Amino acid sequence: MDLTLEHARALDAADPLAAHRDRFVHADDRVYLDGNSLGRLPRTTADALARVVEQQWGAGLIRSWPRWLEEARATADLLGEVVLGVAPGQVLVGDSTTVSLYRLAVAAVRARPGRTRILVEADAFPTDLYVLDGVARDHGLELVRIAAPIDDGVRAEHLAPLLDETVALVCLSHVHYRSGALLDLAGLTTLAHEVGALTLWDLCHSAGSVEVPLAASGADMAVGCTYKYLNAGPGAPAFSYVRADLLPALRSPIQGWFSQADQFAMAPDYDPVAGIDRIAAGTPDVRGIAAVREGVRTIEAAGVAALRAKGSALGDLAIALADAWLTPLGFRVASPRDAALRGAHVVLEHPEAWQACQAWIDAGVIPDFRTPDRLRIGLAALTTSFEDVWAGLDRLRAIVAEGRHLAYPTERGRVT
Numbered sequence: 001m002d003l004t005l006e007h008a009r010a011l012d013a014a015d016p017l018a019a020h021r022d023r024f025v026h027a028d029d030r031v032y033l034d035g036n037s038l039g040r041l042p043r044t045t046a047d048a049l050a051r052v053v054e055q056q057w058g059a060g061l062i063r064s065w066p067r068w069l070e071e072a073r074a075t076a077d078l079l080g081e082v083v084l085g086v087a088p089g090q091v092l093v094g095d096s097t098t099v100s101l102y103r104l105a106v107a108a109v110r111a112r113p114g115r116t117r118i119l120v121e122a123d124a125f126p127t128d129l130y131v132l133d134g135v136a137r138d139h140g141l142e143l144v145r146i147a148a149p150i151d152d153g154v155r156a157e158h159l160a161p162l163l164d165e166t167v168a169l170v171c172l173s174h175v176h177y178r179s180g181a182l183l184d185l186a187g188l189t190t191l192a193h194e195v196g197a198l199t200l201w202d203l204c205h206s207a208g209s210v211e212v213p214l215a216a217s218g219a220d221m222a223v224g225c226t227y228k229y230l231n232a233g234p235g236a237p238a239f240s241y242v243r244a245d246l247l248p249a250l251r252s253p254i255q256g257w258f259s260q261a262d263q264f265a266m267a268p269d270y271d272p273v274a275g276i277d278r279i280a281a282g283t284p285d286v287r288g289i290a291a292v293r294e295g296v297r298t299i300e301a302a303g304v305a306a307l308r309a310k311g312s313a314l315g316d317l318a319i320a321l322a323d324a325w326l327t328p329l330g331f332r333v334a335s336p337r338d339a340a341l342r343g344a345h346v347v348l349e350h351p352e353a354w355q356a357c358q359a360w361i362d363a364g365v366i367p368d369f370r371t372p373d374r375l376r377i378g379l380a381a382l383t384t385s386f387e388d389v390w391a392g393l394d395r396l397r398a399i400v401a402e403g404r405h406l407a408y409p410t411e412r413g414r415v416t
């Protein structure tokens, strides 16, 4: 591969998504390689939020609720269609990923009475491990951690030996947070289904970056956040997916009034609706949902297939540059090299990664750090250029080659 700046610029000039970059706020000329932690602010979002606050809330007051509820449903269905490729009525937007995961995990184990085990990847995102540990304890189940190499993630040969009719639920991340490994969602779902287990997919790092074959695979449930590739902003509500035919079998452990049939009859006894609102809890975050809508529209305008193609190409360039420039400096590419097996982030391992991370930020590049010694390079295709990748890695090469990072503390501070 041609590793010159000119080539990176030529890739940008030929990039069909290049114009989408201007749909976002770029407040300064820092190189942002962290769109997989917090996506950039879409230009339309501030106005959309102002409309909700000033007109709908300020002027409309409580009369705006019918509209807000319609928007909540329309936004969830739009996210389902554009990001997940699923038919309407199967996605709910609300609460955090953590809460959503808890709710569906409990509903799932209760829907598989008599089964005694939950399977989760050993290196799952910590909140998933904590939540599932709690669910297992509370229900007298065993939480089994699936051992698999971090860089490549869980494959059939890791999952299959653990599957039998004692398994109630298998919970996996479609794109692994620490390596970018993209799992075979369809194949692993089929394996779980062969023993009658339910599947719950964490889509935080795949929603808006890669196609998610939920519909084709018959996957049961999924959750994901909207503040990464979906660009909905800090703390924006998460999404939950439940396959329509599974819904009647699920009962949320949070029996809130927003899931109640004829909600305003104010009946004393719980009687949940049949549809996806069956898993809803309380009053939706109207401002958050407005931000989700604007973020999902940025994905809709580009199309997930195009985002996936560009994310792969950005990753291929990052890996080629890392091989040429950074491997001689002690870095190791800790992500799958085959773009078909990788999401939209690339991870570089180095024993001084934490120091390099701090020096890199001071040099005008914003990356991400993940324990124990990993730099995570987020390649959000809507907002990251090929020149960003080139310039970012060029600065990292200079820092480490000159040993400038060694002046930074070795003790790890807070990272996002």
Ligand SMILES: Cc1ncc(COP(=O)(O)O)c(C=O)c1O
Binding pocket: 096, 097, 098, 099, 125, 127, 128, 173, 177, 202, 204, 205, 225, 238
């Ligand atoms: C893979 C994964 N799962 C779950 C979460 C937790 O999401 P939340 O804090 O929105 O509950 C994150 C957050 O970054 C994540 O990356």
